[in-house]
Amino acid sequence: MNDAATGHMTDFDPGAPAPTKDTMQRNGGDLVVETLTALGAKTVFGIPGQHALGLFDALSRSPLHFVSSRVENNSAFAADGYSRATGEVGVLFLSTGPGALTALAGLQEAYATGVPMIVVASQIPLEGLGARRKGMLHQLDDQKASAANVTKSQRLIQHASGIPSAIQDAWTEAVSSPQGPVWVEVPQNVLLDPIFVPAVEDALAEPFDNPPRVELVREAVKWLTDAKRPAIVAGGGTRRGRAEASLLSIAEKLNAPVVCTPGGNGSFPWNHELSLQSWMEDRYVTEVLEDADVLVVVGSSLGEVSSNYFTMEPRGRIIQIDAEPRVLESNRPALGIRADAGQALSALDEALDASLSADADWHGSTPQAVVAETLAKVQARLDEQDLTLERKFMADIREAVPADMQTFWDMTISAYWGxxxxxxxxxxxxxxxGAGGLGYGFPAAIGGALGLQSQGKPARVLAVAGDGSSMYSISELATAKQHNAPVTWLIVDDGGYGILREYMVGAFGKATHTELARPDFVKLAEAFGVPARRVAPEEVGDALRAGFAADGPNVVVVDVLLKMFGPTHLDI
Structure with missing residues (x-):
């Protein structure tokens, strides 16, 4: 019989055949996948689990494509990469307890970087929540509390009828700036019990409007109108807010040099005469930013990397634009404008006079001359550091990678160069x-490649990792093979945790416990049925081009010890 208070069927026989839409005795799992489908989801990442079986059974009755990783953390990275590559919301299904907890490090990256994701985690049955007396498998005292540090919000759904609205609200929150992952928990019995809730036919989740306050835009325009040496730091929020066109227009109106953070890479034309490119960790670039009389910081906290490890000491005023209020003025006093970067820069662009560019004066030099001189100093400093191997290696990779290819980089020396x-x-x-965890590059690339493939776009992507970080995600070779993911994985093998080795030698004169025993990556990849080859550093370009021309996943291993560049010419 039906319990009117819960909308569930009572006396449910767990051994009975799964309900189908044909019988109209659907379950909560159907409501989850129907709502996600109605919201526009196409792909789901995750790993099945005991309490989540209702979700996975429902997938068999849905058009959603499922990608099963081998470790939940990598599932989170894959959903993250899918979202970044496609601009769509990543969807992740997790099992209870160990499965959910294993994904948290991957979610930390998505949360720190503002990647929109819906995380649907199963739970033990409602009757066991908050009670240790049951002693249920995978049980946690408060599972969603574990996700509180790495997701925007957390929800527990206790009734099947609440599933569509809860997921729609979660989706809205995920895509609203500041974007990020949102956690939804559904207990096992809510997923499995038959329901009479109608099938979900449509769902709408529009991001909340997040424009800048008018008086703050007006004040920012005053500062910039009076500025003689404006400069701009473009962070990841610039890309997430799709603010590239407004950024270019504002930079040209102000005649302002622009430097992109790692997250903002690509938001400003690399070879533009006002582009300081992405040399955020270079002291010469830091000096330009310090000398600006108004520094506009968009979508960045001026944190560790974007302040050149907190060595930057701006002497002028700062205008900081960010959708996350906790970021504003967190590291420097500023005119803080809480807003989506796209909306804020659009408003500034409309309000700024196009004739301002004539007023720029960097101590008698033009901004273009300052940019050219600064970049020349950067290159001259690199020339002095015996970095021929490293610079050629990165140049060879760049030359081999097609201009429109997306690339995914793990935390390795090559990425630090990148x-x-x-x-x-x-x-x-x-x-x-964003969070700096190891193991991101390859699973994120798998998610990105499969996402681009589903959109009918050029799908081949490049993943770059070191030998240490590769071991975090080596099991995903099976995922890549199973789904024939068009990913070329470049593994730079230097025998250990290379960047940590360098840090320790620099700090203590020696490295401790950074050297690693590792497998023969070529043979290991081939054991998964994935083609692989080992090449010398000077052969990396040709090897990558061959990998890009192939079908499905492949691996290129390079034995090379790379050094980081010294970012400064001063003792600071």
Missing amino acids: WSCWDSRDGEFHSAQ
Whole structure:
């Protein structure tokens, strides 16, 4: 019989055949996948689990494509990469307890970087929540509390009838700036019990409007109108807010040099005469930003990397634009404008006079001359540091990668170089600099490639990792093979945690426990049925081009010890 208070069927026989839409005795799992489908989801990442079986059974009756990773953390990275590559919301299904907890490090990256995701985690049955007396498998005292540090919000759904609205609200929150992952929990019995809730036919989730306050825009325009040496830092929020066109217009109106953070890479033309590119960790670039009389910071906290490790000391005023209120003035006093970067820069662009560019004066030099001189100093400093191998290696990769290819970078020395020197051209640059966890590159690339493939776009992507970080996600070779993901994985093998080795030698004169025993990556990849080859550093370009021309996943391994550049010419 039906319990009117809950909308569930009572006396449910767990051994009975799964209800189908034909019998109209659907379950809560059907409501989850129907709502996600109605909201526009196409792909789901995750791993099945005991309490989540209702979700996965419902997938068999839905058009959603499921990608099963081998570790939940990698599922989170894959959903993250899918979202970044496609501009769509990533969807992640998690099982209870260990499965949910294992995904948290991946969600930290999405949360730190503002990647919109819906995370649907199963739970033990309602009757066991908050009670240790049941001693249920996978049980946690408060599972959603575990996700509180790495998701925008957390919801527990206790009745099937509440599933569509809860997921629609979660989707709205995920896509509203500041974007990020949202956690939804559904207990096992809510997923499994038959229901009479009608099938979900449509769902709408529009992002909340987040425009800048009028008086703040007016004040910012005053500052910029009076400025002689304006400069701009373009962070990841610039890309998330799709503010590239407004940024270009404002920079040209102000005659303002622009530098992109790693997250903002690609938001400003690399070879523009006002582009300081992405040399955020270079002291010469830091000096330009310090000398600006008005520094506009868009979608960045001026945190560790974007302040050159907190060495930057701006002498002028700062205008900081960010959708996350906790970021504003968190590191520097500023005129804080809480707004979506796209809406804020559009408002500034409309209000600024196009004739302002004539007023720029950098101590008798033009901004264009300052930019050219600064970049020349950067290159001259690199020339002095015996970095021929590293610079050629990065240049060879850049030359081999097609202009429109998206790239995914793990936390490795190559990525640290990429943060500063990678021209993303018509593609996109994605790295794990938000939270800095290892293992991001390959699973994120799998998600990105499969997402682009579903959109009918050029799907081949590049993943770059070190030998240490590769071991975090090596099991995903099976995922890549199973789904024939068009990913070329470049593994830079230097025998250990290279960047940590360098940090320790620099700090203590020696490295401790950074050296690693590792597998033969070529043989290991081949054991998964994935083609692989090992090449010398000077052969990396040709090897990548061959990988890009192939079908499905492939691996290129390079044995090379790379060094980081010294970012400064001063003792600071």
